[in-house]
Amino acid sequence: MPLVPFESLGDESRVWVFAAEPALDDDSASALLSITDGFLAQWAAHGSPLTCGRELREGRFLVIGVDQNAADASGCSIDGLYRKLADFEKESGVSLLSRGNVYYRGEPDGVLSASREEFATLSSSGAIGPDTIVFDTSITSMGELRERFELPAGGSWHRALLAV
Numbered sequence: 754m755p756l757v758p759f760e761s762l763g764d765e766s767r768v769w770v771f772a773a774e775p776a777l778d779d780d781s782a783s784a785l786l787s788i789t790d791g792f793l794a795q796w797a798a799h800g801s802p803l804t805c806g807r808e809l810r811e812g813r814f815l816v817i818g819v820d821q822n823a824a825d826a827s828g829c830s831i832d833g834l835y836r837k838l839a840d841f842e843k844e845s846g847v848s849l850l851s852r853g854n855v856y857y858r859g860e861p862d863g864v865l866s867a868s869r870e871e872f873a874t875l876s877s878s879g880a881i882g883p884d885t886i887v888f889d890t891s892i893t894s895m896g897e898l899r900e901r902f903e904l905p906a907g908g909s910w911h912r913a914l915l916a917v
Contacts, residue, residue, distance in 0.1 A: 755793070755794070755796065755797075755802040755803050755804050755805055756790065756793050756794050756805060756806065757804055757805070757806045757820075758806055759806035759807055759808040759816070759818060760806075760808075761806065762804075762805075762806055762818040762819075762820055762895050763820065763822070763895060764894065764895050764896030764899065765821060765822070765894060765895070765896065766818045766819060766820050766821060766894065766895040767818065767819045767821050767825075767826060767893060767894060768816055768817065768818045768819075768892060768893060768894060768895055768897075768898050769816070769817050769818075769834070769893075770814055770815075770816050770890040770891075770892060770898075770902075771814070771815040771816075771817075771838060771849040771850065771890075772813060772814055772849070772851075772854065772856055772866070772888075772890050773785075773812075773813050773814070773815065773847050773848070773849055774847065774848040774849075774851065774854060774866055775847065776811075776812050776813045776863075776864065777809075777812050777813065777847065781845055781847055782809060782812060784841070784845065785809070785815060785841055785845075785847075785849075786807070786809060788837065788840075788841055789807050789815065789817070789837075790807070792833070792834065792837045793805050793806075793807060793817070796826075796830060796833070796834070797830065798824055798825060798826050798827040798829070798830040799827055799830075801823075801824040802824070803819050803820075803823070803824055803826055803830065804819065804820040804823040804824070805817065805818060805819045805820070806818050811863065811864045811888075812863075812864075813856065813864050814856075814888065814890070815838075815849065816898065817834065818895055818898075835850065838850060852890070853868060853869070854866040854867060854868060854869075855867055855868070855869055855872040855887065855911060855914065856887065856888040856890065857872070857881060857885050857886060857887045857888065857906070857911075858885070858886035858887075858888075858903075864888070869914055872911070872914050873914045873915075873916070876914060876915045876916040877916040881906065881915075882906070882907075882915065883905060883906055883907025883908075883912065883915060884905050884906070884907065885905065885906045886903055886904065886905060886906075887903075887904065887905070887906045887909055887911045888902060888903055889901055889902055889903075889904070889909055889910070889911075891910070
């Protein structure tokens with residue numbers, strides 16, 4: 754039983770955040786979660802099952818976590834996860850593995866995305882600023898996910914993209 758409720762993973766658990774571009778509709782979200790659950794249910798590193806869980810946030814962020822206390826995800830096992838997600842990309846046309854976009858909360862439109870250059874331009878025009886809520890997809894632990902996944906741009910690495 755390596756697949757566990759996502760929220761039960763401890764703060765030290767390793768996480769990967771994959772942002773969907775464009776946002777997932779209900780059918781794509783269901784397909785992604787089905788494929789992910791099938792993979793995670795058999796995910797192992799060097800023959801040892803990985804204790805892991807997943808969560809889909811905002812219809813946009815697939816977050817996968819592994820309890821490193823039980824067994825560490827190895828390079829080969831992580832490659833397997835990326836291959837599975839790359840297969841989903843090819844089948845669905847939804848990008849999950851690209852790291853080029855910035856994700857932010859745009860009221861009332863929910864989560865929006867922009868290239869780094871577009872984000873900087875939005876800042877220069879005053880459309881966004883230090884209080885704009887951004888999503889940090891670079892986090893690597895459950896503790897970081899809980900503490901700083903969603904925060905104001907002025908308090909994150911995104912501040913480097915803001916007009917001064």
